[in-house]
Amino acid sequence: MKTVGFVVFPGFQILDMVAVTVFEVANELPGGPFYKVDMLSEQGGGVTSSAGVTVQTEKFDERRFDTALVGGAMGIPSSTPQLIAFLQEVSAVSRRVASICTGAFLLAEAGLLDGRRATTHWFGALELKRRYPKIRVEEDRIFINDDNRWTSAGMTACIDLCLAMVEEDLGMDAARMIAKKMVVYHRRSGGQSQFSALLELEPKTDRIQKALSYAKQNLKKELSVDELADAANLSRRQFTRAFKTETGQSPAKAVETLRVEAARSMIEEGNHSLDVVARENGFSDPERMRRAFIRAFGQPPQAIKRAARLDAA
Structure with missing residues (x-):
């Protein structure tokens, strides 16, 4: 023992x-x-x-x-x-x-x-x-x-x-x-971020929270403002104004944040190619994903993939 x-x-x-x-x-x-x-x-x-x-x-x-x-x-x-x-x-x-x-x-x-x-x-x-x-x-x-x-x-x-x-x-x-x-997800990988995009955005109302949850569950889709507004049961104008007020970000910026967080988790926890990661998380191509990663993390997905391999080793 x-x-x-x-x-x-x-x-x-x-x-x-x-x-x-x-x-x-x-x-x-x-x-x-x-x-x-x-x-x-x-x-x-x-x-x-x-x-x-x-x-x-x-x-x-x-x-x-x-x-x-x-x-x-x-x-x-x-x-x-x-x-x-x-x-x-x-x-x-x-x-x-x-x-x-x-x-x-x-x-x-x-x-x-x-x-x-x-x-x-x-x-x-x-x-x-x-x-x-x-x-x-x-x-x-x-x-x-x-x-x-x-x-x-x-x-x-x-x-x-x-x-x-x-x-x-x-x-x-x-x-x-x-x-x-214990009713928890199987353990997060050691390299996973301490931060959650949904927590950082801190929506104040259920409608904006619903739109963000919808986006997180459908990252592979285009996720237009109209689609998110429909998920929130608001008009496009009401949704855009409320979203900016509650989160401090535009819907497009928030969706990108959710995409890079999910893509990073996929890179760290699996052995997927960057093409697959980009496609599964709604990036039109790996280059768009690379630019988004640099904006969010200050480094490209290749560097995060190397670090994940080091953690696994």
Whole structure:
């Protein structure tokens, strides 16, 4: 049975605890249980999260763990010499060491990410890069595994992180079964963006939301303004005015944003040719897609495809 040491500290983010559920559900699979999770802290006993919920923990000791996992906080977590020393010690005897969200700052302070690729919650990525220049911070990633140093983005990204660990241990079918039982999509690839175009657009009314949802489900189509207006049950004039007011973008710009997001996900998660990706996401040709990618991401789809291959390797 694989042991997981989950490190928390006063003020940790309680949502990170959902990572434990991944291992809990894994234990219900045929042949289980596979994991034993121990909650750890510097002093042991009750440790209170930023939400005021207290969890019981055991005090740091010299036990060995297959996986050492440190949680994050709503902000950048404070450290103590004892916490940093424990992370350094446990990393030397664990198969893999991981952080959730801003827990990456603790691994970084312990020197465990030097010379490696790492990510964290998007709000702390630039600060992580500034404080620890030896780390190759990739701020727009769901999670990264660099030679068994795992880091993840914030909040629910811990589910993707732990599903990937289970996939490494038990196989893809096991990870899919766990995701299905937890009622989440099968884990997002590590290279997938932390951001969602629909969230960024933030429509205020159901009608504009309906039009955007329609567009996202029909990216292969031309998606004229008239077609989107029909989806929203508005006249072309009403729709165009309301769309600009609510999202700050024209319908054409918003559709392009949805197209490049879907195309990037398709590139990162599959082995499709760029011609196929362009066609499936409504770009008339790969050159139009290339120009849209440069506007959105500052790099062409070929560069993103190379990065995805590196992640897979």
